[in-house]
Amino acid sequence: MTEHDKPTTPFPSFVNAQEVADRAGVSRSAVSRAFTPGASIAHETRVKVMEAAEQLGYEVNDLARGLLARRSQLVGLIVTEPEQGFRAHLVSALTRSLIQRGRLPVVLNTGRRAEEIAAAQKLLVGYRAEATIVLSGSPPSSVVELARRNGQPLILIGRSEAGADHIRSRNRDAATQAAELFHKAGFTRLGLASSTSGTPSVVEREEAFVAAALGYGITVSIARGDNTDYAGGRMAATAMLAQAAPQAVFCINDLIAFGFIDRMRECGIAVPLDISVIGFDDIPEASWAAYDLTTFRQDPEVLAAQAMALLEHRLAHPHAPPETIEITAPLVLRGSVRTA
Amino acid sequence: MTEHDKPTTPFPSFVNAQEVADRAGVSRSAVSRAFTPGASIAHETRVKVMEAAEQLGYEVNDLARGLLARRSQLVGLIVTEPEQGFRAHLVSALTRSLIQRGRLPVVLNTGRRAEEIAAAQKLLVGYRAEATIVLSGSPPSSVVELARRNGQPLILIGRSEAGADHIRSRNRDAATQAAELFHKAGFTRLGLASSTSGTPSVVEREEAFVAAALGYGITVSIARGDNTDYAGGRMAATAMLAQAAPQAVFCINDLIAFGFIDRMRECGIAVPLDISVIGFDDIPEASWAAYDLTTFRQDPEVLAAQAMALLEHRLAHPHAPPETIEITAPLVLRGSVRTA
DNA sequence: CGATGCATTGCACAGCTGTGCAAGGAGACC
DNA sequence: GGTCTCCTTGCACAGCTGTGCAATGCATCG
Secondary structure (H helix, E strand, O other): OOOHHHHOOOOOOOOHHHHHHHHHHHOHHHHHHOOOOOOOOOOOHHHHHHHHHHHHHHOOHHHHHHHHOOOEEEEEEOOOOOOOHHEEEEEEEEHHHHHOOOOOEEEEEOOOOHHHHHHHHHHHHEEEEEEEEEEEOOOOOHHHHHHHHHOOOOOEEEOOOOEEEEEEEOOOHHHHHHHHHHHHHHOEEEEEEEEEEEEEHHHHHHHHHHHHHHOOOOOOOOEOOOOHHHHEEEEEEHHHHHOOOOOOEEEEOOHHHHHHHHHHOOOOOOOOOOOOOEEEEHHHHHHHHOOOEEEEOOOOHHHHHHHHHHHHHHOOOOOOOOEEEEEEEEEOOOOOOOOH | HHHHHHHHHHOOOOOOOOHHHHHHHOOOOHHHHHHOOOOOHHHHHHHHHHHHHHHHOOOOHHHHHHHHOOOOOOEEEEEEOOHHHHHHHHHHHHHHHHOOOEEEEEEOOOOHHHHHHHHHHHHHHHHOOOEEEOOOOOOOOOOHHHHOOOOOHHHHHHOOOOOOOOEEOOOOHHHHHHHHHHHHOOOOOOEEEEEEEOHHHHHHHHHHHHHHHHHOOOEEEEEEEOOOOHHHHHHHHHHHHHHHHOEOOOOOOOOHHHHHHHHHOOOOOOOOOOEEEEEEEEOOOHHHOOOOOOEOOOHHHHHHHHHHHHHHHHHHHHOOOOOOOEEEOOOOOOOOOOOO
């Protein structure tokens, strides 16, 4: 047992306003006013306070300030697998935007199960987060009820749910466009690579692609992997090879597209010579030379900016009716689709 | 102007302990005790309180609780470009670990400039974060001073700085091993692909590789791109093609390796037939068939677990001497190095 | 010089909780 | 039945801040 083992105070040396006041020879109120822009305080008093604060290393306790003002500045992000593909970029854009607006993003990296998401949400209620943003693929519908009960603004991204604000890409438009592109290129045997763990966004893309193809008199052969990732793409490719030989395939995800392409190439099937591929998301890897993937762009910065707008609006007008913001995912033409 | 535009209370409907107490017909203390495990309270009283709390949707205000206990449970993560390669996985592992331990990870996604990092750190001091974890490539040395001044535990990852705990991979060992592997394979013309924005970890890998090669009597040709990413790898490849024709190249990063490989292939140079490549990080893309990259594994889960251990230790013993944890990055053999 | 106005300051309260302390009540034991 | 003990409960304070309100002091004007 050395001297290091003795217990110490939890906040070792955080200074409070009273100590600054004592040192500056003023009241504690004066310290508070010195740190409040526009407050009624003499210039020289403020200078005295600031000097004392500087010497002691005082920083206003935002927790206490938030408790009083009833504004914690905390915003929760509930997300599953934040390291995966597009989500990583979305989380990055959201955290950056929130910080720029003076809020603190709390990233609740949680499993996909309903109980885990509910637990994360309760945690955020306990910490009086001012809003919750849910990126998780398919949150349970109970999130809306729990948020409403606590009067906590809730923003869903990529998932609509009655009674909550949400932001979504025009998945159906993009998928329809993919089918149209394939049709115009003269392909008659189309495929769809997806996963069994379908989130609402994924389902929209699937349905719209199949419907649009049907409009051209084409029945789409569908193959699925387990997850919406690289391994899932490989599984889907294997499954599709066993059942059909499409000329062009719409992958509901860039990651799936990469796995799909790699698996095809292993079987000696060249992209785009033997098979054309379109993805979705336009994550940076899509532009890598190894894939050069034609895909639909989801711009994380745009989504984040819209989320901020929605957030500000909701905080200003808590009882305004829920809003839906739709974002167009433009086609990015690259080399994975055979032309002419 | 509709009725929605009227201003409302900032926290719309958060219930406090007093309201629960009133409803349950007990004192506010009883409510507090009902929610404190092991507190002195009659079973039936606790039941009454819990029922009232359930009906009102009460959740303990952890902010106020933290203010009193002087434990905010907030832990700050200062990170630049959290969506990039290995960092995305590290952030994911850290956030998950922190949540599992009941802490709230606040992700401060900030620029790389010293002022931005200092601002983020001050923000965390203001919110009385219990600790700060810095993943940013090369934080200014002032972070240590600022943390010390406020008695805030500081954990650096991938960057050593006197007076702070830190976790690092054995970069030198790995780089030395890379040189050894190339030497044993019989390569005599070696290259190093790096970037000009060298973080301390990167510098270690560079130096050790060059030194080890020199030990075999080999002078390494070095090429650099701007950043440690895919584009940087392409730039390095272009630069290297103009100056030398190495048989084997150590890329200080998987992302750089991918860009390097793609650029080489565009020039008709096959991997591993014409050139062998080793990367660093072993992010999932390294195992993709398109690259099949031999690389050194950094396990984000291991790093996160060590960070948690360091954190707990530091919180328990604020004045213990700074610790360094070194983690071995094992070689993962794949197909990007030519054998025999 | 007296009165009025304004800028500034300090007091006290509010925001929400955990807990030491004393008091109350009930049960047990003689 | 009386007394002692223990369990339970409420009071009050602490933790840290922002701000309305009243008071103070100074300057200005008549």
